[in-house]
Amino acid sequence: MGSLLRRLTPAIGLVLVLGACGTTADTAAPTPAGDDTAAPDTTGEDTDGGAAAGACPEGTEDCVDADLDGGDLEPPVDGAFDVEAARRDAESLLGATEEDLEIWGDVRVGRVGEEEYSTTMDLVPGRKTVELDEDDEGVLRVTSVTLELPDGDTETFE
Numbered sequence: 001m002g003s004l005l006r007r008l009t010p011a012i013g014l015v016l017v018l019g020a021c022g023t024t025a026d027t028a029a030p031t032p033a034g035d036d037t038a039a040p041d042t043t044g045e046d047t048d049g050g051a052a053a054g055a056c057p058e059g060t061e062d063c064v065d066a067d068l069d070g071g072d073l074e075p076p077v078d079g080a081f082d083v084e085a086a087r088r089d090a091e092s093l094l095g096a097t098e099e100d101l102e103i104w105g106d107v108r109v110g111r112v113g114e115e116e117y118s119t120t121m122d123l124v125p126g127r128k129t130v131e132l133d134e135d136d137e138g139v140l141r142v143t144s145v146t147l148e149l150p151d152g153d154t155e156t157f158e
Contacts, residue, residue: 081150086126090147090157098132098140112140125150 093100093107101107110119111131119129131144145157 081125083149086147086149087155087157089126090128090145090155093128093130093142093145094157096142101130101142104128110146123152124148 093104098112101109106124106127108119108127108129109117109132110129111117113133125148127148129146129148130142132140133143135141143158147155147157149155
């Protein structure tokens with residue numbers, strides 16, 4: 001019995017440590033410039049979406065399947081950065097709601113209304129920094145997208 005317990009103890013410890021890490025996505029709101037504290041996740045939702053995320057139920061006529069890949073930035077066959085595809089992705093974000101941004105892995109929020117957020121100055125070709133403003137109904141929508149290009153420049157779409 002003691003031999004079995006000695007063998008299982010490390011495995012049990014590993015399971016406990018990994019279980020404490022959690023599996024949900026980090027959904028904390030962006031931190032305002034100069035604020036060192038991050039807002040806690042208050043949604044209580046798992047943002048993964050699961051296997052059926054983005055799928056329309058059969059027979060639904062007013063449903064459009066979502067592109068959960070977050071854009072069409074497939075690398076060209078020769079491996080070069082596709083600037084035109086990145087520009088199309090950036091332009092397609094204009095008018096998107098704050099919730100629409102969740103599927104994009106390469107989008108960060110630089111400003112919401114009058115509140116600006118800290119962003120890093122590292123270059124990530126294809127990354128988009130968006131600014132959001134309220135529309136007439138009070139819904140936050142993307143009004144500006146700044147695209148980072150491989151040559152170090154940026155391009156802004158409004």
